[in-house]
Amino acid sequence: MKKYWRRFKNSFFWFSFRRDPVAIASFSILVILAILSFSAPWIAPHDVYESSSIDIMNSELPPAWMEEGSSDYMLGTDIQGRDMLSAMLYGMRLSILIGLGAVCLQAVLGVLIGLIAGYVGGKVDSFLMRVADVQLSFSTLMVAIIISAIFQLAFGLAKYEDLAVPLLIVIIGLAEWPQYGRTVRASVLGEKKKEYVEAARVIGLPRWWIMFRHILPNTLSPVLVISTVQVANAIMSEAALSFLGLGMPVTKPSLGSLINSGFEYIFSGSWWITLFPGVLLVTLVVVINLLGDWVRDVLNPKLYKR
Amino acid sequence: MNTQAKPLLKLEDVYKEFDVTGGFWEQFRWENGRPVRKKAIVKAVNGVTFDIYQGETFSVVGESGCGKSTLARTVTGLLQPECGKIFYDGDRIDDLSYSQKTPYKKRMQMVFQDPYASLNPRFTVRKTLEEPLFFHYPELTREQRLDRIAEVMEQVGVHPAWAERFPHEFSGGQRQRISIARALMVDPEFIVADEPVSALDVSVQAQILNLFMEAQEKRGLTYMFITHDLSVVAHISTRVAVMYLGSLCELSPGGEIFNNPRHPYTKALLSAIPRLGEKKAKHIRLKGEVTSPLHLPSGCVFHKRCTYAKEICTQEIPTPFTAGDNAAVACHGVEQGWVG
Amino acid sequence: MDHLLEIQNLEVKFRLRSGEVTAINDVSFFLDQGERVGLVGESGAGKSVTGFAIIKLISKPGFISGGKVLFEGRDIAGLSIEEVRNIRGNRISMIFQDPMMTLNPVLSIGTQMTETILAHKNVSKAEAQAIALDKLKKVHIPSPEKRLDQYPHEFSGGMRQRIVIAIALLTDPAVIIADEPTTALDVTIQAEIMDLLSELCESEKMALILITHDLGVVSQVTDRIIVMYAGRIVEQGLTRDVVSNPRHPYTKGLIAALPESQQRGKALSQIPGTMPSLTDMPQGCSFHPRCELVMPICKEKVPELIELDNKNALVACHALAKGGAS
Numbered sequence: 001m002k003k004y005w006r007r008f009k010n011s012f013f014w015f016s017f018r019r020d021p022v023a024i025a026s027f028s029i030l031v032i033l034a035i036l037s038f039s040a041p042w043i044a045p046h047d048v049y050e051s052s053s054i055d056i057m058n059s060e061l062p063p064a065w066m067e068e069g070s071s072d073y074m075l076g077t078d079i080q081g082r083d084m085l086s087a088m089l090y091g092m093r094l095s096i097l098i099g100l101g102a103v104c105l106q107a108v109l110g111v112l113i114g115l116i117a118g119y120v121g122g123k124v125d126s127f128l129m130r131v132a133d134v135q136l137s138f139s140t141l142m143v144a145i146i147i148s149a150i151f152q153l154a155f156g157l158a159k160y161e162d163l164a165v166p167l168l169i170v171i172i173g174l175a176e177w178p179q180y181g182r183t184v185r186a187s188v189l190g191e192k193k194k195e196y197v198e199a200a201r202v203i204g205l206p207r208w209w210i211m212f213r214h215i216l217p218n219t220l221s222p223v224l225v226i227s228t229v230q231v232a233n234a235i236m237s238e239a240a241l242s243f244l245g246l247g248m249p250v251t252k253p254s255l256g257s258l259i260n261s262g263f264e265y266i267f268s269g270s271w272w273i274t275l276f277p278g279v280l281l282v283t284l285v286v287v288i289n290l291l292g293d294w295v296r297d298v299l300n301p302k303l304y305k306r
Numbered sequence: 307m308n309t310q311a312k313p314l315l316k317l318e319d320v321y322k323e324f325d326v327t328g329g330f331w332e333q334f335r336w337e338n339g340r341p342v343r344k345k346a347i348v349k350a351v352n353g354v355t356f357d358i359y360q361g362e363t364f365s366v367v368g369e370s371g372c373g374k375s376t377l378a379r380t381v382t383g384l385l386q387p388e389c390g391k392i393f394y395d396g397d398r399i400d401d402l403s404y405s406q407k408t409p410y411k412k413r414m415q416m417v418f419q420d421p422y423a424s425l426n427p428r429f430t431v432r433k434t435l436e437e438p439l440f441f442h443y444p445e446l447t448r449e450q451r452l453d454r455i456a457e458v459m460e461q462v463g464v465h466p467a468w469a470e471r472f473p474h475e476f477s478g479g480q481r482q483r484i485s486i487a488r489a490l491m492v493d494p495e496f497i498v499a500d501e502p503v504s505a506l507d508v509s510v511q512a513q514i515l516n517l518f519m520e521a522q523e524k525r526g527l528t529y530m531f532i533t534h535d536l537s538v539v540a541h542i543s544t545r546v547a548v549m550y551l552g553s554l555c556e557l558s559p560g561g562e563i564f565n566n567p568r569h570p571y572t573k574a575l576l577s578a579i580p581r582l583g584e585k586k587a588k589h590i591r592l593k594g595e596v597t598s599p600l601h602l603p604s605g606c607v608f609h610k611r612c613t614y615a616k617e618i619c620t621q622e623i624p625t626p627f628t629a630g631d632n633a634a635v636a637c638h639g640v641e642q643g644w645v646g
Numbered sequence: 647m648d649h650l651l652e653i654q655n656l657e658v659k660f661r662l663r664s665g666e667v668t669a670i671n672d673v674s675f676f677l678d679q680g681e682r683v684g685l686v687g688e689s690g691a692g693k694s695v696t697g698f699a700i701i702k703l704i705s706k707p708g709f710i711s712g713g714k715v716l717f718e719g720r721d722i723a724g725l726s727i728e729e730v731r732n733i734r735g736n737r738i739s740m741i742f743q744d745p746m747m748t749l750n751p752v753l754s755i756g757t758q759m760t761e762t763i764l765a766h767k768n769v770s771k772a773e774a775q776a777i778a779l780d781k782l783k784k785v786h787i788p789s790p791e792k793r794l795d796q797y798p799h800e801f802s803g804g805m806r807q808r809i810v811i812a813i814a815l816l817t818d819p820a821v822i823i824a825d826e827p828t829t830a831l832d833v834t835i836q837a838e839i840m841d842l843l844s845e846l847c848e849s850e851k852m853a854l855i856l857i858t859h860d861l862g863v864v865s866q867v868t869d870r871i872i873v874m875y876a877g878r879i880v881e882q883g884l885t886r887d888v889v890s891n892p893r894h895p896y897t898k899g900l901i902a903a904l905p906e907s908q909q910r911g912k913a914l915s916q917i918p919g920t921m922p923s924l925t926d927m928p929q930g931c932s933f934h935p936r937c938e939l940v941m942p943i944c945k946e947k948v949p950e951l952i953e954l955d956n957k958n959a960l961v962a963c964h965a966l967a968k969g970g971a972s
């Protein structure tokens with residue numbers, strides 16, 4: 001353990017992190033946001049999933065520092081009388097959860113398909129890459145409409161509310177795996193030509209072994225690079241779907257559904273219902289993207305050849 | 307070598323081509339006002355025939371792009387020849403599937419050129435060396451495997467205490483030692499070495515060449531040694547094959563090829579080696595431009611650059627003939643006596 | 647004592663993560679008009695960095711931390727960027743191992759050549775064309791008129807290196823620094839390029855600094871040899887003397903390790919170990935962990951470059967300094 005810690009402390013990763021104020025700031029904000037959202041059940045002033053604690057009489061209260069605001073509801077309440085701050089914390093938790101889940105699914109699908117396409121090559125490669133092209137030409141929205149339509153037909157609306165989280169993960173995961181597939185395939189093609197892979201073949205190691213033990217680990221740094229950006233993209237996709245009413249239901253709002261639910265009231269003066277979750281969403285996504293840029297620069301092999 | 311002995315490796319008229327045409331649309335060219343579909347084929351190895359006998363150091367020399375690495379990879383089964391047969395110890399091996407080749411992989415190994423690319427950067431030395439044992443000697447216990455690794459590391463001159471280090475912690479020469487150790491792990495009898503010292507500094511080159519010779523003596527190895535450096539070849543080979551554009555020009559015993567080169571290309575190659583302390587040595591100038599393997603010339607592949615070329619050279623492909631002392635030469639001029 | 651180029655106590659450092667390291671240490675040598683000098687040593691010895699330092703082309707994280715480079719009596723270090731530009735690529739040209747470091751892949755050879763001439767000389771476009779053509783003829787490019795319109799990718803490696811040499815010649819430089827110009831080429835082509843370089847040095851009265859790891863090449867082309875090891879000069883002398891009678895233990899080992907200096911099939915004599923990296927340079931003589939003659943003083947004190955029998959033969963080794971006549 002100590003050895004790994006020392007290795008980490010001497011690594012180029014840590015070195016360039018310490019020297020990059022943007023990376024440090026983004027990382028700190030991200031960590032704070034993540035901690036806040038995952039401890040929502042303990043730190044949020046109100047439980048937004050508990051319908052008994054919501055009083056419609058408190059609806060559309062402005063933030064605490066405004067004239068009609070109440071100190072009970074620091075950032076005001078939404079149209080149903082839910083505490084905005086609590087709803088945002090719970091909502092961010094859902095957004096991050098769906099983002100991470102979808103990226104895991106994308107990565108598993110994309111890495112497997114990319115690895116097989118790149119290593120086997122030939123007709124298998126052409127076929128899998130055409131599938132990726134077709135998949136990319138369907139937008140996430142279309143996949144979402146189709147899948148949720150099928151799901152609602154099969155299980156009904158009630159079930160949908162319970163299963164919305166895994167369903168969104170599947171939708172976003174299915175829609176965006178080709179990013180991974182292509183990246184992995186490209187680096188497998190590069191790696192496959194290297195002499196250590198040829199050496200493994202001369203030794204006569206089984207092909208699946210060469211594929212998973214030798215090639216796969218050496219293609220993971222581009223995967224890491226796109227993963228950060230993909231998480232941000234997945235969170236945005238989820239927000240977009242929820243905003244369009246295809247995502248999380250109002251009873252279990254994500255940041256996207258919060259923005260959506262407040263959007264109608266923005267002109268009647270209740271701007272806070274949309275603005276606060278909006279700002280939070282943008283902060284989250286920007287911070288992840290900035291971190292992604294930094295990771296890309298650090299892992300760019302051209303920058304640290306020697 | 308003794309021609310009565312059974313060859314360990316036998317190549318019969320081996321051809322290897324690469325299709326470098328690219329995508330579907332790149333195959334079309336405008337010619338004479340209409341599109342024609344054309345494939346671009348690199349003829350990397352063209353009808354190569356030779357035998358390698360037990361205990362030999364058989365060297366293949368030639369300039370870059372002449373097909374040496376392709377030949378090496380065809381022999382070790384990394385590439386499938388288009389045409390021709392390869393026999394190992396009497397068995398035909400070129401038409402076997404990947405898994406059918408497994409028993410031969412224990413007997414035949416390869417060492418590569420690039421000390422930086424030939425080791426998996428994420429594997430420690432121990433892991434790299436343990437893998438071949440894992441698959442070819444599954445009956446060994448962990449202790450036996452580790453003993454064997456330590457023994458071979460000692461032999462190639464890498465301290466066994468460094469087994470847990472990663473390749474990037476070693477210099478180029480040490481990595482090449484580890485590559486050699488990996489090849490030796492399965493206790494092979496035949497090693498194909500593709501320019502194993504070309505990327506190394508002179509002082510390290512000597513260390514690695516010595517290691518090769520030492521291992522040969524201790525283990526009775528047979529080598530197919532590929533290089534572009536004639537001075538290295540001179541030092542270690544029992545027989546030398548000279549290649550030009552995928553074809554064999556000359557195949558002679560080691561000493562012979564340096565003291566008495568016969569083929570015009572061999573002569574040019576030898577005269578071009580910069581020798582220590584011979585200021586402005588005269589060397590044979592070749593004429594014309596380097597020929598590309600995409601458009602192989604008709605007849606003798608060397609005729610565009612050969613100062614001896616005559617009419618017949620542009621038309622007929624010269625076949626190898628025996629020119630005394632076990633030397634074989636493929637040249638009309640030598641055969642008919644107009645090349646001195 | 648007016649040399650064309652004189653390097654005095656040159657020192658180049660690199661600012662690395664682990665701190666500053668010295669890549670070039672106390673390097674001094676000179677070059678006279680029309681003279682050909684070889685800079686030899688294994689990779690990492692500091693040959694290229696020395697070459698770059700001469701034309702003040704050391705980029706971050708490196709910097710010249712000491713010493714002088716005098717060209718025609720003037721210290722290059724003290725010149726303005728404009729004046730340095732006027733020397734670099736004009737009075738001193740550099741040729742690299744990879745021709746594509748000099749050639750622009752998207753411009754035709756003719757365009758690249760005329761642009762270079764117009765940047766350095768006050769001539770008309772037609773005159774520039776004529777100069778370009780003349781230089782292509784000088785490097786023996788067949789049918790040069792046609793070649794002017796072609797792009798770098800249409801040439802073979804050897805031809806590209808010839809074109810790079812032609813470009814280097816455009817401004818009639820006084821010095822050419824050639825950094826491993828033939829390392830990537832085949833022997834037959836290497837021989838041609840080396841012939842060409844020697845021929846040009848004679849006909850154009852140019853001085854040449856030939857940087858290479860290949861002792862054979864250096865011994866055929868140059869008048870003097872400078873042997874570098876781990877950022878320092880360890881031996882300097884007339885080529886024929888150094889090659890036939892090397893004095894420094896490292897040079898001796900290097901020459902003995904060449905396969906051609908051995909009997910066939912015998913084990914080669916070898917120098918144990920490898921050159922140290924800049925970050926763990928040994929104390930004293932940096933060759934001492936590999937040296938057969940190592941003495942206690944070698945581990946403490948850096949040996950100075952001293953004259954042996956004549957003023958052309960310099961060696962940095964305690965064993966030779968003490969014995970005097972050794």
Ligand SMILES: Nc1ncnc2c1ncn2[C@@H]1O[C@H](COP(=O)(O)OP(=O)(O)O)[C@@H](O)[C@H]1O
Pocket residue numbers: 324325326348349350368369370371372373374375376377599
């Ligand atoms: N995988 C490949 N695809 C296409 N062309 C290849 C491939 N491998 C080698 N070639 C071509 O085959 C010829 C011979 O190459 P190679 O065997 O590597 O030569 P050498 O090892 O003698 O330098 C070259 O022209 C090279 O461009």
Ligand SMILES: Nc1ncnc2c1ncn2[C@@H]1O[C@H](COP(=O)(O)OP(=O)(O)O)[C@@H](O)[C@H]1O
Pocket residue numbers: 660669687688689690691692693694695696706707708923924
């Ligand atoms: N940009 C750089 N950053 C860090 N170290 C460098 C850089 N360029 C060269 N060096 C170091 O300087 C030393 C000399 O390098 P170089 O002059 O290129 O050697 P060579 O003799 O092979 O031409 C080497 O140890 C190398 O690692």
Ligand code: SF4
Pocket residue numbers: 569570571606607608609610612613614615616619624636637638639640645
């Ligand atoms: S066959 Fe003709 S062209 Fe070929 S090497 Fe002999 S003389 Fe030259």
Ligand code: SF4
Pocket residue numbers: 895896931932933934935937938939940941944949962963964965966
């Ligand atoms: S100074 Fe000492 S260690 Fe260095 S080369 Fe001379 S004898 Fe060897």
Ligand SMILES: [Mg+2]
Pocket residue numbers: 374375376501
């Ligand atoms: Mg090769």
Ligand SMILES: [Mg+2]
Pocket residue numbers: 693694695825826
């Ligand atoms: Mg260099």
